[in-house]
Amino acid sequence: MKIKFAISCALIAAIGVWGLSPAAAQNQPAGSVMIMHGVYTTPEISAKCQKYAAKRVGVGGHTDTSRQAVAAACVRKLTAKQNKKAT
Numbered sequence: 895m896k897i898k899f900a901i902s903c904a905l906i907a908a909i910g911v912w913g914l915s916p917a918a919a920q921n922q923p924a925g926s927v928m929i930m931h932g933v934y935t936t937p938e939i940s941a942k943c944q945k946y947a948a949k950r951v952g953v954g955g956h957t958d959t960s961r962q963a964v965a966a967a968c969v970r971k972l973t974a975k976q977n978k979k980a981t
Contacts, residue, residue, distance in 0.1 A: 926973075935969045939976070943968035 926934040935943070947965035951957050 929969065930966060933966055933969055933973075935973060936976075939969055939972045943972065 926936050928934050929940070943965045946968050947961045950964050951961040953961075
């Protein structure tokens, strides 16, 4: 009985989180695109972050994952800063 209750609670929580995702996407600036789940960027921010990641990590076959992580973190930071200025 307790297992059924736990599973039903987990299912309800998952549906609630899944339902909130589109609402978060509506708060993004016009002209932005999603580069990964929950990370939106504009062309200007993307270009800045790609240059930053290339300088920070470098280029090469084994650095792709690191460069992507650095670029995604940069996009999150600059997008948050841009959204803060807008409000």
